[in-house]
Amino acid sequence: MNSTTTPSRIPAHALFLALAFAALPLQAAQTRAPSLAEQLTRSAALPPAPQLKDEDFARRSRLAQVKLSPDGATLAFLESDGKDNALYVMDLTTSARKQLLPVSGRQELHWSSDSKIIFMSSGDGVAQVALADGASSKIAAFDRKLEQQFVSVDPSQPQAVLTESFDRAAKVFRISRVGADGKSQVIYEGERKVHEFLVDPAGQVSFIRTLEADFSQLVLRRADGKWTEAARCKKLRACQLVSATPDQRQLSMIVNYQDDRKALVSVDTRSGAQRLVHSDPLRIADLGRTVLAPASPTPLLAVYDAPQRRNIGLTPAATRAAADIAKRFPDSNVIMSPSAGAARWLLTERGARLQQDRHWLYEAATRRITPVLAAERARAEPLAEQHLAAKIPVQYRGSDGARLHGYLSLPPGKDPATVPLLTMVHGGPWGRFDNDYTTLVQLAVNRGAAVFQPNFRASTGHGDKYMLAPGADFGNGRVQADIIDGVRYLLANGVGDKNRVAIMGDSFGGYSTLLALSHTPDLFKFGMATVPPTDFVRTMTAAAKGPAYGDEAPFAVTLAEMGIDLGDGAAMKKINDAAPAFNADKITRPLLILAGGKDHIVDVAGVTDYVARLQGKDKPVGLLLDPDEGHNPRKPIVRQAYSHLLQRMMHQHLGTAAPAEPSPELAKYLEQTLKVNTVLK
Secondary structure (H helix, E strand, O other): OOOEOOOOOOOOOOOOOOOHHHHOOOOOOOOOOOOHHHHHHHHHHOOOOOOOOHHHHHOOOOEEEEEEOOOOOEEEEEEEOOOOEEEEEEEOOOOOEEEEEEEOOOOEEEEOOOOOEEEEEEOOEEEEEEOOOOOEEEEEEOOHHHOOEEEEEOOOOOOEEEEEEEEOOOOEEEEEEEEOOOOEEEEEEEOOOOOEEEEOOOOOEEEEEEEOOOOOEEEEEEEOOEEEEEEEEOOOOOEEEEEEOOOOOEEEEEEEHHHOOEEEEEEEOOOOOEEEEEOOOOOOOOEEEEEEOOOOOOEEEEEEOOOOOEEEEOOHHHHHHHHHHHHHOOOOEEEEEEOHHHOEEEEEEEOOOOOOOEEEEEEOOOOEEEEEOHHHHHOOOOOOHHHOOOEEEEEEEOOOOOEEEEEEEOOOOOOHHHOOEEEEEOOOOOOOOOOOOOHHHHHHHHOOOEEEEEEOEOEOOOOHHHHHOOOOOOOOOHHHHHHHHHHHHHHHOOOOOOOOEEEEEEOHHHHHHHHHHHHOHHHOOEEEEEOOOOOHHHHHHHHHHOOOOOOOOOHHHHHHHOOOOOOOHHHHHHHHHHOHHHOHHHOOOOEEEEEEOOOOOOOHHHHHHHHHHHHHOOOOEEEEEEOOOOOOOOOHHHHHHHHHHHHHHHHHHHOOOOOOOOOHHHHHHHHHHEEEEOOOO
């Protein structure tokens, strides 16, 4: 349905193709990556960065939704001047740009298959804008009660989109084709909700993916007017439809191949047999997505996101393009979006040192790469690349010998062995860090600290075996050991002053921070925990009792698939024995906790009770409690407070640069929400 496909995801409420390219060899791995020691030397030799202002890190791009037309002749994009948004197009032959119309609200842009119409989709409906004269009209209004939503541009029709709706009361699911003239046609109707589908060249729904009663996934193919099984996938595992050959006999999918890393496979739709088409040559990362040209059934690229984004060609022409782009952008994460026939590619460049995306065009015939929209980008005044830190991929061995992954960011121009080391732990725990730009990382580095972001076992992106390895060991066990092992590895290899080490994290990362201060207090000078569960078993049990969100599997099913049995008394006791809630007496280092009064995941009463017990034991603790916030902060002032408090903790306990004085608004907010404070002067 789309030129770029995205992977299936594990629910987040806690916390295949016999084509001409099949015979091509896997693209060779890139040249040897520099060692950690070499990276440390390079970083120390860079010019030091000036201290940037807090507000500098909040700058946002003026550009959004930059899209190349299928014929490769035009760019469409949204541009904001800070107050108003507008839809623009740029003729790539003349470089002339023009405004088509002002735009309000959040919109996504989609080119029609014939490149003559720009569709704009929002949660409320779909509008069309004619490229020729900018004339626009709304072609579909969505009824939220029917869960109506935009799905994709119709690849089989010149000017149409595909939408879906689900009437839960009547148990009727529909897929509809809506033309630029607003006329709608139902092309599929059934009792089961369809989670993904493909249309054939004639515009008929040819494959669907649905859930069985036990949440296993079933892929059905329509043949001779009947639906027959083409493939079946396990619960909550990758089961993504990519494309099908015109005769519908070969289906390409992204699956967890051999119950491990996500890979591209070809499925014989008659026999169900799967054949591996492509998996990671480095044998460490999941396949993140595939890239197709508009209306093409042939995947051009396999894209892997670890340790950095790698675009690997699946056809000779795409292999050449990917090699050219990798050579030109060796340290960047480049999103490659082709026009029809892959004659021209839009390149979106991202990276740890790029606060805002850069855009380029690649011409396949000449192999030339040229910048585009550079002036528009410059007007937003992004931070200078040389003042920001790269994210260095780190591989280290856990205490059990397993190979583990993470990222390290270093203050340029400083001896890495002499700077403080701040560990950031991601949430989930089934989540991951990537090596794109991260505001808080760059802020901490600019203030003088090295930042370590471990992708411990349970993290996604490195295959099912890596993700499932901990089982239920979420106390002071395997997962926590992976994090601590990484800190000690870096300290032993010339990163960080061992007397100035700290840890922080959100959600599960906050829980890990509490574990670290409870069980390895001598390693850290302070911890900062945002929306942390203090009793992980209690948090999981409460989530497992909750209802499923939409058609997702209930969290109880998710936990079981992740290897966690809440009824296993021994396993739950092991977690509870280490739980921060029952180990308050072990806290000796300064701890700052941030929480929301309307958190629907972490019981705020458990957090406040934990803080009260710490106070009763005269432990160094602080608590910011916003009664109107939930698990994820919404208000900009909250993010400002988090940033300011981190800088104060780092300055006071690690000796980094002092933060700027808070604005009157921020000072008032802190006065209202900082309920407990024995950790900040």
